[in-house]
Amino acid sequence: MSRSLEPTLSVTSVDVVIIGAGFAGLSAADRLVSLGKSVRVVEGRDRVGGRSLTGQVAGVEVDFGATWVSPRHTAIRGLAERVGCTTTDQFAEGRNVLWMAGKRRTYASTIPKVSPVALVDMARVQLALEKLVATIDVDQAWESPEADRLDTISFGEWLDQKHALSATRALMTVVSKVQWGCTPGDVSLLHALRYIRAAGGVDHMLDVEGGQQQERYLQTTQEIAKRLADQLGDSVLLGAPVRRVTQDDEGVTVHTDTEVISASYAIVTAAPAHRADIVFEPPLPEAAAGLARSWRMGVLSKAFVAYDKPFWRTNGLSGEAVTDTGTVFITFDVSPEPTGPGILMAFCDPRVFDDFDQETRRSQVIKQLVDLYGEQASSPIDYVDHRWGAEPFAPGGPNPAVAPRATTTYGMALAEPHSRVHWAGTETAGEWAGCMNGAVLTGQRVAERVNELLPIRTPEGASR
Known part of the structure; x- marks a missing residue:
């Protein structure tokens, strides 16, 4: 295969190169390695996990990104169990709070009692x-x-x-x-x-009980990705944004700032919008290019406010609240123990949150928590937040915010291979699209598909 390789960069040759070290990419690598194939996982961020990220508030690790699992999410649960990560029930005892049209009330069900x-x-x-x-x-x-x-x-x-x-x-x-x-x-x-x-x-x-918010991981969801990456060892390369993917009849070459990887096939797990950051040679077909243009990412932010103890529980409240105004629009209790610290996780509207400095963001969130939970919420011991729209690499989340006509026009390109380039990622899933379980399933499925395409190697190392 004729390829121009940058002479100053190291060159690695593997069976399959995988772009992205989120759950789809790591699951694909894990499955291929189990099948005896060599892999290289390249990630533009300086960490693994994709839209899973561990933060810390009041000395407690919390999920800045993906958080919950359902009993039906068997793929991510199986992976987590294998690497030693355990779940805890999402706290949901007591009454929920509703703030709507300037009035506060409480209710005891999934749907607010208005x-x-x-x-x-x-x-x-x-x-x-x-x-x-x-x-x-x-x-x-x-x-x-x-x-x-x-x-x-x-x-x-x-x-x-x-x-x-x-x-x-x-x-x-x-x-x-x-x-x-x-x-x-x-x-x-x-x-x-x-x-x-x-x-x-x-x-x-x-739903919480029996639904997608039933459980969360004690070690955080990113820890699952970290432990899986540790098992893959030196096969994972961080801080290496992919600039260009070239291919011909013989294979694929992936170009990063620090390394060039030669492989028989590539698996790209980036969200559709982030595929546009990579130059493909030959170019993507029009449907695939249109997908990258039109399936833009949504934006979501989270704040975590810590207190000495979860005082709302004493007041008979679950820590779950829904509000129709202001910065915060939903909260959950993610306290590690009944004795404290008490931690409220707040989902925040980036349109009235992201562009302010941290002190202003903190003030906005705490003011709303006082409205929802009373004056005790005015005296936190710690605060932290994360704005996914402000991420320097592959910003946005949790999922694509796809405008009208873009699905029927370009959706068929979600998982359609581009010759030797195959696609994975939660967006490409059918069932469980949009969650960690979907990401794991697509990584495993595409890995098995690519494995079937790879040449069979004889004991002497020749392919046939």
Whole structure:
């Protein structure tokens, strides 16, 4: 194969080169190594884990990114168990807090208990949503019945068409911000339906007990990735953004700032929007290029506020709150022990959060926690936050905020190989797209697919 290799860079030759050291990339590498293949995992960040990141507040490690697992997330749970990471139940005892239209009330269910009229409306809209979700082909949403119609409007426009009341819209706005890092008006109805179907339906997506928020990892989710990377050892290269991927009939060459990797195949696990940061030679087909242009990432931020103890529990509260105004729009109790420290995790709207300095961000968050939990919330012992939109490399999250028409126009390119370049990552999953479980599944599946394409080597080392 004729390739121009930069003479000043080291050159590595492996069976498969994997771009991205998140759960998809590490799972792909792990599976290929178990099959006897050589791999090189290259990651632009100086860490593994992708959209999983460990932070610390009041001496306690917390999840800046991906946090929870469901009992049905068997792939990530199996991986975590293998590397010795254990779960703990998400605390959910007591009453939840609702702040809506300037009024505070408490409730004891997944759906906030508002007025009887609003409850009927929420049930009506959820039923209509579930009926549409049931029509979606989770593996090929663009082939679903009426996909073209469903992709011409936003989730917000659909809520308008259903004449959703303000309380219903407020709840769906919280769902949209958490799942796609945007408001309902910024995401295609078809894209929203695909992700809800992938998550197992509205109830499974929202619930704590029996749902996607049932458990979190004591060691944090990034620790799973760290331990898996440790097992892969020197096969993982950090701080090496991929600039160019070239290929011909004989193989693939991946060019980074520090190393050139020659391989038979490449697996790219970057989110669709971040594929645009790589130059592909030959160029990507139009559908794949359009996917990278149009499937932009959403943006979400988190804050963690620590107290001597979880005082809200004494007051009969769960630490879970939903609010329709301000910086914070949902909170959870992630305290390590009943005796303390007490830690509230707050999801924050980046539009009114990210551009301020940390002291202003801290003040905004604490003010809202006082509204939700009382004056005791005004005296924290520690505070930390993380803005995913401000990440210097591959910013954004948790998932793509895909606008109308982009799914039916470009969605088919999500997992379609570009000759010797194959794609993985949670966005490419069918079932469980958008979560860690989907990422692990795609890494394993694509690894097995590529393994079948690799030449069989004889004991003497020759291929046939």
